Amino acid sequence: MRIRFLGAAGEVTGSCYLIETTQATVLVDCGMFQGARSDHERNRDLGIIRPEALDAVVVTHAHQDHTGRLPLLRGLRASVHATPATVELSRIMLEDSARIQESEADRENRWREREGKPQVEPLYRREDVDAISARWSGLQLGQTREIATGVQLRFQEAGHILGSASVILDVTEQGALPKRIVFSGDIGQHGMPFIRDPDLCASDADLVVCESTYGDRDHRAxxxxxxxxxxxxxxxxxxxxxxxxxxxxxxxxxxxxxxxxxxxxxxxxxxxxxxxxxxxxxxxxxxxxxxxxxxxxxxxxxxxxxxxxxxxxxxxxxxxxxxxxxxxxxxxxxxxxxxxxxxxxxxxxxxxxxxxxxxxxxxxxxxxxxxxxxxxxxxxxxxxxxxxxxxxxxxxxxxxxxxxxxxxSAHAGKSGLLNWIAGGYQGRTKPKLALTHGEAEPRHALAIAAKARVGVDVLEPMHGDTIEL
Ligand SMILES: [Zn+2]
Missing domain, CATH: 3.40.50.10890 (Rossmann fold)
Known part of the structure; x- marks a missing residue:
């Protein structure tokens, strides 16, 4: 089995992971890159993702940097699995996103026309969002569902925003031992008002992929x-x-x-x-x-x-x-x-x-x-x-x-992330740990701290990198 890092690898935005087994291809998150001007072009490029070949898409939560490129998956035949709250929130977020894309392209095209330059297409339109809307499939926290041949999905509370979840994938491949991969999604702070605390759900994993947005500091109480x-x-x-x-x-x-x-x-x-x-x-x-x-x-x-x-x-x-x-x-x-x-x-x-x-x-x-x-x-x-x-x-x-x-902040600070990670090392396995969703410095600081705390080598993958399990 292979896990490819196609976004939020060495940066915060653009979360996207592709899991390929001998029997199934699953995408986890399909987020937008946000910040730099060049991100405009990066967002258009799906790279090696072939929407029609995906067996399932899983979404951790409704933020744009995790969902914003879903409408680009034109030709998708698979379901998009998310918690029911994420489904509802993502619908309105993506409709809004399409409206922004269309109006930005309109504005740009007006000055392009005046300058005699060729017209641009919006990143996507409302009809692309409607096509994705038909594919949503809600799954409650804590329940299990087979989303592709040999791939079981479970969501656990991530405590980040309404509906946010960590993703647990149990994967069986012919002739191989079953494997568990856990994606933290974005992890919230303990004891924050409003939303529940994140579940420590990384135990018994073979690979844990954890965010590192604030990996170098703690927030004030x-x-x-x-x-x-x-x-x-x-x-x-x-x-x-x-x-x-x-x-x-x-x-x-x-x-x-x-x-x-x-x-x-x-x-x-x-x-x-x-x-x-x-x-x-x-x-x-x-x-x-x-x-x-x-x-x-x-x-x-x-x-x-x-x-x-x-x-x-x-x-x-x-x-x-x-x-x-x-x-x-x-x-x-x-x-x-x-x-x-x-x-x-x-x-x-x-x-x-x-x-x-x-x-x-x-x-x-x-x-x-x-x-x-x-x-x-x-x-x-x-x-x-x-x-x-x-x-x-x-x-x-x-x-x-x-x-x-x-x-x-909706994100845990360094101690919160370390506690969440350490929770996964109380199980019977010593999982591999990969840190994503963080800029180089905070991510590296968390990598050092996590190695000291749980005693494993910590991977800091870059865009396009692959882990074999
Ligand atoms: Zn988020």
Whole structure:
């Protein structure tokens, strides 16, 4: 059996693994590369993946960097397996993604036409998304299903976003001992509000493939993080300025609304209006309350009696682009949550352009910012490594306060990842360990720490590398 690393190998985005046995070919995740300009072309190229030859596709969770290239699998005849919440979230995410691809291509084609250049095709269209939509097949956490000849699939809670899962594949090939491969998916933090803690499910594996986004650092404790957020809200209210939050539509947006509500309820911060400036996040937020059973114990009750829905409904939905721009004319303290999560597009870009140069504005970065994104440039500004960032072709001076709030991250820090990995070494086997979904430095730091902790050599595969089992 062979496992090929076709994305998120030495970088964070583009998760994609191809598993080939003598009897079956299975794809795990088919994510979009995000960040660099050259990613545009990389995204178009499926490489060695032949959609019509796949026996099954498995998806860990609904984030774009794990699902964003699924619509490129034209000619796919196999099912796409995911948890029911991931299926619902992915549907709306991919529809939104197709709309963005089409409108970006339209915009580009308008100037190309003026310059007499050839037209471009969008990465994919709505009909490609509809074709994938017909292939989804929901599988509950903890249940087992044969997805291809000799390949059994089970999902376990990954604690990252609603519906997120680790993937356990039990593979039997003729004449060979059965093998187990575990893909962590994205692993969440222990003890975070909202979502349940990740399951330690890597035991008895022959190969564990684990993410390493924050492999070199631990986040602050969530109590400290909430205090930091309360202070930001107090300052914004005092200065009568905005708090801008670039957030993924699924996960961070809902947690931020909940956190702002809780802090106001506890009297730790003033009640300021929250604008949810993302039609996609508005749709995703509604879905959160229809999967009560996936939330943590505390929130399940709030969900059942309708309190969570009431809380989330506090956020004012901003649906049209015109409404979004009108927020620029409002001079009062408010929280604006807008996509995209890494500021590489979406409505957050115009909010940043209008506000970054103002004293008193606060920017909260609750998520990971990949190399090459505007979000990463903001992280560098917060570290004093730059004074300006480039937005829509213009240099903008950063006078706003930038806060990187790792404690609200959907990703486990170094200790959390090590605990998850070590959980797999209590079984009877000493599995191979491969680290992915991390930039070179954090990944290597985690590799050293993991080797010290569990005593195996740790693989750091690059794009196109293969592991034979
Ligand atoms: Zn994710």
């Amino acid at each position: 969530s109590a400290e993080t909430f205090e930091e957020l309360a202070e930001i809200l107090r300052q914004a209210a005092w200065a009568r300025h905005k708090v801008l939050v670039p957030a993924f539509a699924v996960g961070r947006a809902q947690l931020m609304i909940h956190a702002v509500m809780e802090l106001a309820r506890e009297g730790r911060s003033p009640q300021v209006p929250v604008y949810l400036d993302s039609p996609l996040a508005v749709k995703a937020t509604k879905l959160y309350t229809s999967f009560c059973e996936l939330l943590d114990d505390e929130l399940q009750n709030a969900c059942r009696v309708g309190a969570l829905a009431r809380d989330l409904a506090i956020a004012k939905p901003v649906l049209s682009g015109a409404e979004s721009r009108e927020l620029n004319e409002l001079w009062e303290p408010m929280v604006v949550i807008a996509g995209s999560g890494m500021c590489n597009g979406g409505r957050i870009v115009h909010h940043l352009r209008h506000n970054l140069w103002r004293h008193g504005v606060q920017v909260v970065l609750p998520g990971f910012m990949a190399q090459g994104t505007l979000g990463r440039a903001l992280v560098e500004a917060s570290q004093g490594r730059r004074t300006h960032v480039r937005i829509m072709g213009q240099e903008v001076l950063v006078r706003a306060k930038i806060h990187t709030i790792g404690g609200l």
